[in-house]
Amino acid sequence: MLDQLINGLVVGNLYALTAVGITQIYGVAGVINFAHGSIYMVGAFVGWMAVTWFGLPLLPTLAVVLLASALLGLAVERVAIRPFGGSGRTVLLLSTIAAGLILEQAAQLIWGPETKAFHSPFADVRFRVGGGSIGTLDLLILAVGLSTALVLWLFLKRSRLGWAVRATAQDREAALQMGVDVNQVSRLSFAMAGALAGVSGLLVGLYYHSVYHTMGFSASLKGFTAALLGGLGNIPGAILGAYLLGTAEALGVAWLGSSWRDLIGIALLIGVLLFRPGGLFAAARQLLPEPTAGTFIPIGRPLQIPRWALLAAAAAAVTLPLVVRNGYWLQVLATAWIFGLLAVSLNLITGTAGQISLGHAGFLAMGAYASAILTSRLQVPFLLALLLSPVIAAAIGVLICYPALRLRGQYLAVATIGLGQGIALVALNWPALTRGPLGISNIAPPSLFGYEITSAAGFYWLTLALLIGGIWVAERLSGSYLGRALRAVREDEVAARAYGVGLERYKSIAFGASAFIAAFAGVLLAHSYTYIAPDTFTHALSLQVLTMVVLGGLDSTIGVVAGALALITIPESARFLAEYRFLVYGVLLLLMLRFRPRGLLSAAS
Amino acid sequence: MSVLSVRNLTKRFGGLDAVKSVSLAVGAGETVSIIGPNGAGKTTLFQLITGAERPDGGEVYLEGERIDGLPAHAIAARGIARTFQNGRVYGNLTVLENVLLGAHARLQAEFGRPARPLGGVLGAIREVIAAVARPSRLRRMEAALVEEAREILSLFGDRLLPRLHQPAYSLSYANRRRTELARALALRPKILLLDEPTAGMNPTETEEMTDVIKQLQARGHAILLIEHKLDLVSAVSHRVVALEAGQVLVEGTPEAVWSDPRLVEAYVGRSAGQSRGHAAGDAAAGTPAKASGGAAGKAPGDAAGDVLGEAAVPGALVPLSRRATVH
Numbered sequence: 001m002l003d004q005l006i007n008g009l010v011v012g013n014l015y016a017l018t019a020v021g022i023t024q025i026y027g028v029a030g031v032i033n034f035a036h037g038s039i040y041m042v043g044a045f046v047g048w049m050a051v052t053w054f055g056l057p058l059l060p061t062l063a064v065v066l067l068a069s070a071l072l073g074l075a076v077e078r079v080a081i082r083p084f085g086g087s088g089r090t091v092l093l094l095s096t097i098a099a100g101l102i103l104e105q106a107a108q109l110i111w112g113p114e115t116k117a118f119h120s121p122f123a124d125v126r127f128r129v130g131g132g133s134i135g136t137l138d139l140l141i142l143a144v145g146l147s148t149a150l151v152l153w154l155f156l157k158r159s160r161l162g163w164a165v166r167a168t169a170q171d172r173e174a175a176l177q178m179g180v181d182v183n184q185v186s187r188l189s190f191a192m193a194g195a196l197a198g199v200s201g202l203l204v205g206l207y208y209h210s211v212y213h214t215m216g217f218s219a220s221l222k223g224f225t226a227a228l229l230g231g232l233g234n235i236p237g238a239i240l241g242a243y244l245l246g247t248a249e250a251l252g253v254a255w256l257g258s259s260w261r262d263l264i265g266i267a268l269l270i271g272v273l274l275f276r277p278g279g280l281f282a283a284a285r286q287l288l289p290e291p292t293a294g295t296f297i298p299i300g301r302p303l304q305i306p307r308w309a310l311l312a313a314a315a316a317a318v319t320l321p322l323v324v325r326n327g328y329w330l331q332v333l334a335t336a337w338i339f340g341l342l343a344v345s346l347n348l349i350t351g352t353a354g355q356i357s358l359g360h361a362g363f364l365a366m367g368a369y370a371s372a373i374l375t376s377r378l379q380v381p382f383l384l385a386l387l388l389s390p391v392i393a394a395a396i397g398v399l400i401c402y403p404a405l406r407l408r409g410q411y412l413a414v415a416t417i418g419l420g421q422g423i424a425l426v427a428l429n430w431p432a433l434t435r436g437p438l439g440i441s442n443i444a445p446p447s448l449f450g451y452e453i454t455s456a457a458g459f460y461w462l463t464l465a466l467l468i469g470g471i472w473v474a475e476r477l478s479g480s481y482l483g484r485a486l487r488a489v490r491e492d493e494v495a496a497r498a499y500g501v502g503l504e505r506y507k508s509i510a511f512g513a514s515a516f517i518a519a520f521a522g523v524l525l526a527h528s529y530t531y532i533a534p535d536t537f538t539h540a541l542s543l544q545v546l547t548m549v550v551l552g553g554l555d556s557t558i559g560v561v562a563g564a565l566a567l568i569t570i571p572e573s574a575r576f577l578a579e580y581r582f583l584v585y586g587v588l589l590l591l592m593l594r595f596r597p598r599g600l601l602s603a604a605s
Numbered sequence: 606m607s608v609l610s611v612r613n614l615t616k617r618f619g620g621l622d623a624v625k626s627v628s629l630a631v632g633a634g635e636t637v638s639i640i641g642p643n644g645a646g647k648t649t650l651f652q653l654i655t656g657a658e659r660p661d662g663g664e665v666y667l668e669g670e671r672i673d674g675l676p677a678h679a680i681a682a683r684g685i686a687r688t689f690q691n692g693r694v695y696g697n698l699t700v701l702e703n704v705l706l707g708a709h710a711r712l713q714a715e716f717g718r719p720a721r722p723l724g725g726v727l728g729a730i731r732e733v734i735a736a737v738a739r740p741s742r743l744r745r746m747e748a749a750l751v752e753e754a755r756e757i758l759s760l761f762g763d764r765l766l767p768r769l770h771q772p773a774y775s776l777s778y779a780n781r782r783r784t785e786l787a788r789a790l791a792l793r794p795k796i797l798l799l800d801e802p803t804a805g806m807n808p809t810e811t812e813e814m815t816d817v818i819k820q821l822q823a824r825g826h827a828i829l830l831i832e833h834k835l836d837l838v839s840a841v842s843h844r845v846v847a848l849e850a851g852q853v854l855v856e857g858t859p860e861a862v863w864s865d866p867r868l869v870e871a872y873v874g875r876s877a878g879q880s881r882g883h884a885a886g887d888a889a890a891g892t893p894a895k896a897s898g899g900a901a902g903k904a905p906g907d908a909a910g911d912v913l914g915e916a917a918v919p920g921a922l923v924p925l926s927r928r929a930t931v932h
Contacts, residue, residue, distance in 0.1 A: 473737055476736060476737045476739065477733065477736050477737055480735075480736035480737075480739065480743075481705070481709065481712045481736065481743075481747065482732060482733065482736040483736070484698070484702055484705060484706055484709070485706070485709055487695065487697065487698055487702075488695050488698070488706050488709075490697075491695035491696055491697055491698065492693050492694075492695055494657065494689075494693065495689065495693040495694075495695065496695075496706075497657070497676070497677040497678050497681070498655055498657065498677055498678075498681055498686075498687055498689075499678075499681055499686070499706055499707055499709055499710070499788065499792060500678050500681040500682045500709045500710030500713065500792070501678055501706075501709055502676065502678040502679075503678075505725055505729055508729060509729050509732065509733060512729070512733075513733060
């Protein structure tokens with residue numbers, strides 16, 4: 001018990017180091033920095049290099065990590081924040097996601113995809129304390145955490161620059177008028193937050209004896225959770241929130257087992273978003289104003305594609321397998337059609353209704369798992385599973401998203417990450433239904449009317465048929481009065497409500513229809529891979545689909561299919577690109593947001 | 606029976622009474638104007654009536670049915686349409702789409718009526734099915750609505766009709782306000798709430814808008830109007846309600862209200878009642894001399910183009926008793 005508490009406090013300290021930076025950046029720049037976890041990861045790798053390659057002792061390592069990650073924080077500000085000064089916060093959110101993705105992929109290319117063992121540069125001696133024990137590393141972490149908190153407090157309360165930071169966080173405009181250089185404050189905050197994140201990454205690497213390039217994602221989720229628990233922008237709150245999260249997780253793990261750690265974190269994240277979005281220490285439940293209306297979709301019109309061109313393209317796609325006999329390419333294209341279907345579904349939420357969803361892999365997972373369970377465990381015929389799974393996914397999807405739909409902008413975005421991740425974690429922790437981490441294997445190939453589809457061409461046609469069906473449904477929906485209502489929600493929530501468009505109802509319709517279409521893609525994915533596991537449906541997959549939508553053009557059904565086609569086939573046709581695929585996604589996303597925010601095919605505004 | 610009746614409506618923001626026990630009624634075909642200085646609680650009153658904010662006390666009735674506490678979209682569906690002070694159109698939607706959206710509540714009632722047992726869920730599913738399947742009933746209704754939208758837009762002559770398919774962000778400011786009003790009319794409201802429909806418009810445009818409002822009156826619309834331009838208020842109002850510090854100060858016909866000493870007092874200063882000359886002089890200290898001129902003698906209605914509560918109305922019409930900034 002005491003051991004668990006000590007463990008909770010130590011881990012809480014680690015969370016606090018990330019949460020403080022997230023909350024400070026939110027206070028100063030008004031944006032949740034999604035690249036934060038990546039800086040943390042790079043910090044861990046820099047520390048690992050310093051110790052393992054150069055044999056540096058602890059203190060110089062700390063100094064190197066501090067410096068490197070502060071510089072990285074500055075770089076993120078320069079690349080993902082400053083060029084987007086005039087854009088809305090949602091664009092900033094996406095640009096920091098892109099920056100994080102770029103860092104993560106660059107790390108994979110530099111240091112390799114495998115987990116690195118991280119041996120501590122000093123001996124870990126454990127001392128007995130009452131009924132538990134505490135090690136030198138624990139003490140180091142506690143010391144770093146507490147001294148950081150103290151230095152930060154002194155800086156903010158006592159130094160002029162600290163005043164400037166606090167003034168900017170309170171009221172950016174007023175601070176500007178009082179002569180505070182808010183851009184300098186912003187840069188300083190990114191450098192400080194980066195440094196703390198890097199140190200946190202280093203300590204976590206030491207604590208778990210390992211570093212790997214995807215470690216940043218879960219760290220940033222923990223950081224968001226702690227920062228939200230404390231109330232975004234509230235630094236002491238973030239520290240308390242981090243201790244709370246660390247302790248709750250440690251106790252939960254002792255009680256339920258270690259695979260529950262992340263699920264407990266997610267539950268806290270969703271819980272605080274739903275019931276106390278202003279944080280545990282805010283006076284009452286309040287939704288912070290998040291003016292995103294009309295700022296997300298930049299002004300302009302997507303390019304109109306003539307009908308004959310679409311029909312010609314569809315005809316070409318249908319007849320392609322008669323010409324192309326290469327099974328590999330048909331497979332690649334079938335994958336492109338599956339992702340096209342996913343992009344079409346995400347476009348309903350993000351393009352038409354203007355809501356950010358970063359957990360789209362969750363809907364895909366529900367469709368895939370539903371069909372896999374129905375066909376391989378309950379012996380339901382494929383066709384029936386194909387029709388039932390989307391209904392199940394839409395029903396569960398709306399049910400779990402509904403409470404979050406009154407959140408707006410960045411808060412909704414964080415909630416959707418949590419929900420998407422939560423779905424994967426439920427799959428992981430419910431072995432009776434999903435076989436847990438083992439996943440479901442030997443999923444039968446699709447069969448229709450007693451005819452089993454095993455050929456590449458057959459599967460190609462099946463995916464294409466469902467894609468065309470998905471496009472048709474999405475276009476009908478988007479061209480009807482419902483589409484108009486969804487766009488009204490996107491453009492101005494207040495004015496939409498004042499004209500009879502109930503926000504919860506129509507956002508639910510967008511999420512439900514999207515989950516329905518995405519689940520078809522999930523079914524296809526399950527039966528084409530023949531094996532699915534919780535880690536098939538990663539956060540990176542959600543970002544991949546989002547990139548396709550932004551590339552193809554928000555609110556353009558045909559455009560996002562083109563985006564999916566391009567992002568799947570181009571890395572395949574140029575093999576040297578395949579390795580850099582996700583790096584390319586990140587760079588593309590950033591460039592698109594900067595230069596063509598309405599998509600590649602949009603008419604210039 | 607009144608179309609809209611408001612009883613003892615109250616809203617507090619922190620320690621400030623933004624709207625304090627306000628009662629008013631609008632009868633069928635009647636136009637009632639709300640005037641008052643900035644911060645008097647005019648827009649807050651609109652927010653409360655339309656459900657954008659929840660009142661802390663009091664009641665609102667629409668044709669006898671109690672509607673306070675309902676969510677904004679439900680109140681809109683019952684027949685209250687409002688325009689916004691700063692003109693909120695959907696920028697990336699075309700003029701036609703903006704106006705058609707005004708008819709959304711009717712479409713929802715037709716194709717997404719909540720079936721009893723599961724409430725909204727079945728209704729929402731029905732709506733999605735209707736949108737995808739597009740039964741002929743839906744197509745006919747949409748076509749009829751497009752005709753209706755054109756007819757509404759013809760109210761503004763050729764200001765908007767040639768721009769039917771232009772996105773709203775490309776419109777001039779005055780045209781956005783017109784689009785907003787057209788959208789409100791497409792709701793077929795029982796009562797129209799217009800929040801400063803001519804704010805930021807030049808005199809010609811203001812005159813045009815005055816004519817439009819008169820046409821709406823001729824068609825029998827009940828209107829609740831917030832306006833600072835007193836000539837417009839005089840020209841269209843059956844009754845005027847003057848708000849000050851969240852409370853009804855004076856109410857009556859325009860003529861009666863203009864000549865009511867309490868109004869002048871509220872704008873010019875506490876002592877105005879006793880020694881007007883002095884008070885006006887005091888009030889005008891630091892304001893343009895022109896403004897101090899007619900405080901006592903001239904009724905506000907005579908001064909065409911005067912803007913109540915903004916600047917140059919008889920006596921510097923900035924309330925001295927209180928300068929809150931509640932919108």
